[in-house]
Structure formats: structure tokens, C-alpha cells
Amino acid sequence: MENLDWKNLGFGYADTNCNVRCYYRDGKWGELEVSESNEITMHMAATCLHYGQEAFEGLKAYRGKDGKIRVFRIEENARRMQASARGILMPELPVEKFKEAVFKAIKLNQEYVPPFGSGATLYIRPLLIGVGPQIGVKPATEYLFVVFVMPVGPYFKEGFKPTDYVIYREYDRAAPLGTGTIKVGGNYAASLKAGVRAHNEGYSAVLYLDAREKKYLDECGPANFFGIKGNSYVTPKSESILPSITNKSLRQLAQDMGMTVEERRIPVEELADFSEAGACGTAAVISPVRSVYDADKDIRYTYGDEPGEVSQKLYNKLINIQCGCENDPYGWVSIVE
Ligand SMILES: Cc1ncc(COP(=O)(O)O)c(C=O)c1O
Incomplete structure (x- = not known):
């Protein structure tokens, strides 16, 4: 990714190599899957589309001076996503599965982790949605968890400026x-x-x-x-x-x-x-x-x-x-x- 202008990145969506997915079906979470598609196929009566069964997280990976990639308080994000899931009657993803999916998504896209000192970071977006159909106001029986990543600059374009x-x-x-x-x-x-x-x-x-x-x-x-x-x-x-x-x-x-x-x-x-x-x-x-x-x-x-x-x-x-x-x-x- 040498040709990326890290210093002038905004906070916006960008495609990377792949994302990591996991389905909840028949009352249990499946295996992690890697997808190169940035699209999701779902039923038109999916509950995330009608009744807002959707929760997300936001965390970042940082490249250190030593070249290593670090994430910050990942268990807190995993637990907060569980709290979000409980709040709108979605199944909770185990903390370990959340971590495994996030680490996998970072590793498979590691060339997109901006260099140390560039002011940019890799933003990680875990997403949990109800994909099973329901037309009455009820929770779905099927869910999809996805983790995708992208390099970003500061959220407010001014950065650390009032x-x-x-x-x-x-x-x-x-x-x-x-x-x-x-x-x-x-x-x-x-x-x-x-x-x-x-x-x-x-x-x-x-x-x-x-x-x-x-x-x-x-x-x-x-x-x-x-x-x-x-x-x-x-x-x-x-x-x-x-x-x-x-x-x-x-x-x-x-x-x-x-x-x-x-x-x-x-x-x-x-x-x-x-x-x-x-x-x-x-x-x-x-x-x-x-x-x-x-x-x-x-x-x-x-x-x-x-x-x-x-x-x-x-x-x-x-x-x-x-x-x-x-x-x-x-x-x-x-x-x-
Ligand atoms: C409404 C709202 N408040 C606060 C925060 C900051 O939370 P955190 O420090 O965990 O990113 C966020 C971002 O996640 C947010 O969306």
C-alpha cells in the first residue's frame, strides 16, 4: 500500500482485501468465514431492515514505532456489543469469537494498517444484524456478524484542533x-x-x-x-x-x-x-x-x-x-x- 496518501486520509469507507463473517443459525454460532465481497445478500424481510435489529462497534488498530500492530481494549468492545445484542434481543457473540474475528480481519488486511507517525489508523467495524425474515415485530432467528476494516484519518478533519x-x-x-x-x-x-x-x-x-x-x-x-x-x-x-x-x-x-x-x-x-x-x-x-x-x-x-x-x-x-x-x-x- 505504498501509494496510499496516509497523511491525507479522511474518515471514510474504503475497500480492503476481505472481511470476516460468522452466521448464527439453528440456535448457534457457526465458523468464521472470509469473504472478498463487500456485499451481503439477505432476505427482504430481514429484521435489520424493518425493525432495526442492528448493532455495531468501532475500534482501531495502531501501528507502533516497533512496527507491531496493536488494538486497544478489545474486550470492552466485545462486551459492549453483547450489551447491545441483549438490548435488542439478538444472540450474544462470545468475547473470544469477537476477538478472533477482529484479529483475523486485521491480519488479512495488514498492509492497510497505516505506518507509525502518519496520524492514520486502521478502523475496525464489527456489525451484528438480524438476517432472518420476520413480518411481525419479533426478533429474527438468524443473524450475521461481520468485521470489516479500512484505513482512516481523523474523524473531525481538523484532527487535534479545537x-x-x-x-x-x-x-x-x-x-x-x-x-x-x-x-x-x-x-x-x-x-x-x-x-x-x-x-x-x-x-x-x-x-x-x-x-x-x-x-x-x-x-x-x-x-x-x-x-x-x-x-x-x-x-x-x-x-x-x-x-x-x-x-x-x-x-x-x-x-x-x-x-x-x-x-x-x-x-x-x-x-x-x-x-x-x-x-x-x-x-x-x-x-x-x-x-x-x-x-x-x-x-x-x-x-x-x-x-x-x-x-x-x-x-x-x-x-x-x-x-x-x-x-x-x-x-x-x-x-x-
Ligand atoms: C454515541 C457515541 N458516544 C460515544 C462514543 C465513543 O465511544 P468509544 O470511546 O467507545 O469509541 C461513540 C463511538 O463509539 C458513539 O457512537
Whole structure:
């Protein structure tokens, strides 16, 4: 892949050599299969098409200075996909099978893992869908798990540069007792309208408020939110946000740096008290927030044109662990062999 322009990759779909698949039929998971096709054939009454039986994950493989390929906290993604499966009545894929499929997909496409220092990574997309037919609203009896990969650049094209976010009270991403805590397609369908509007108005993403009261911060479209207040790392506790693996890691790193970690409800007005703010996720890594515009109240909260000191430190620590440049005290990283 020497002719790939790694440094200028965006966050978009690209074909690679192959993908890895596994079917659930007759009450059990089958063997892993390798496919060179980027298409899936399914019944037109498949439940993923009608009733949203669809869950996905997102993780990355990183090329280290030593040339080795690493993945970050893969068991967490495997378990979160199990939680998503339970949430919409799909069969859970065993953690070991998830890992085996992801490792296989990386190995068979290893020339697409971007070089160390290019700023690009291999994005891994595991997908679980109901493929059995059903016309009443019922779970399918057949499922397909697929893992495909592609090299990507930063999710927000600015990379580690502060960008602007917006609050609109007229949209919700997920209901408090709905599916916000799991990674299912319906949440993303519900976020498209607000997300596209935000982009058209010049913002990177929407910062959602809690759907029940519209009083507290929830999360940023495709990423969790955090603010820095004095020596505290503050992040929303909510019944409708995805438990981000990046955020969980940053909470640990912040604590290791001697900070206090506060996971609690954050009233919107508290945005005025943060010295720094960020969006965090696998794709976004840390995307510093330059400003949050509350569109309904016409208030702009600003955090500066350059990344803050704490965000910079957390970012460096995280990416250094991910690429094997720094000690990994919690065993977060696995080497793909
Ligand atoms: C809605 C939402 N929140 C947060 C995240 C960040 O989660 P993670 O850090 O596990 O990638 C993602 C991405 O997976 C997401 O889609």
C-alpha cells in the first residue's frame, strides 16, 4: 500500500482485501468465514431492515514505532456489543469469537494498517444484524456478524484542533429508558437530522441535552463529552449516553495524573465554568472544543483556539499507550500476531 496518501486520509469507507463473517443459525454460532465481497445478500424481510435489529462497534488498530500492530481494549468492545445484542434481543457473540474475528480481519488486511507517525489508523467495524425474515415485530432467528476494516484519518478533519459544537433543544438522540446506552443503528438514524444541520451551520457536532428535562449535558453526537474544572475531569452521568471506552480510559488517566474525576449530571450552565472541554471517542480520540453555542438561548461558551494543557496531556498519554510508545500499566493493549 505504498501509494496510499496516509497523511491525507479522511474518515471514510474504503475497500480492503476481505472481511470476516460468522452466521448464527439453528440456535448457534457457526465458523468464521472470509469473504472478498463487500456485499451481503439477505432476505427482504430481514429484521435489520424493518425493525432495526442492528448493532455495531468501532475500534482501531495502531501501528507502533516497533512496527507491531496493536488494538486497544478489545474486550470492552466485545462486551459492549453483547450489551447491545441483549438490548435488542439478538444472540450474544462470545468475547473470544469477537476477538478472533477482529484479529483475523486485521491480519488479512495488514498492509492497510497505516505506518507509525502518519496520524492514520486502521478502523475496525464489527456489525451484528438480524438476517432472518420476520413480518411481525419479533426478533429474527438468524443473524450475521461481520468485521470489516479500512484505513482512516481523523474523524473531525481538523484532527487535534479545537472546533465548535452546538446545542439545539428540538432534537433528541435517545430516550432516557430507550437505547441510548447501547450502540444500535436507530440511535444514529435519530441523530442524522440534527447532525447534518449542525454541519451545515458550521459546527463539528451537536452537544445533546438529556431528553427528559433538557437541563443536563448528555453527549456529543458520536462521542462523549468532558470538561476540565480546576483539578477535576468532569463528565456526564446519564441514562441515555453510550459508555465510551475512550472516556473510561481518560477517567483512569486523569486520576493517575492526580486529578479528581467527577461523573455526574452537568447542568448546561456549568459550561461557563470549564477551562477546557473535549469530545472523546475511538474515532474522535480527543477533539478539543473551541466553543459550544446554545442556539436556543443565544449563549456561546468558549474555550480557546488551541487545545488546553490538560487535554493535550491526556491526548498524548492515550495515543502513546495505544501505539506502544508508553508503558501500558492496565494491559489495555493487545498485539496482533
Ligand atoms: C454515541 C457515541 N458516544 C460515544 C462514543 C465513543 O465511544 P468509544 O470511546 O467507545 O469509541 C461513540 C463511538 O463509539 C458513539 O457512537
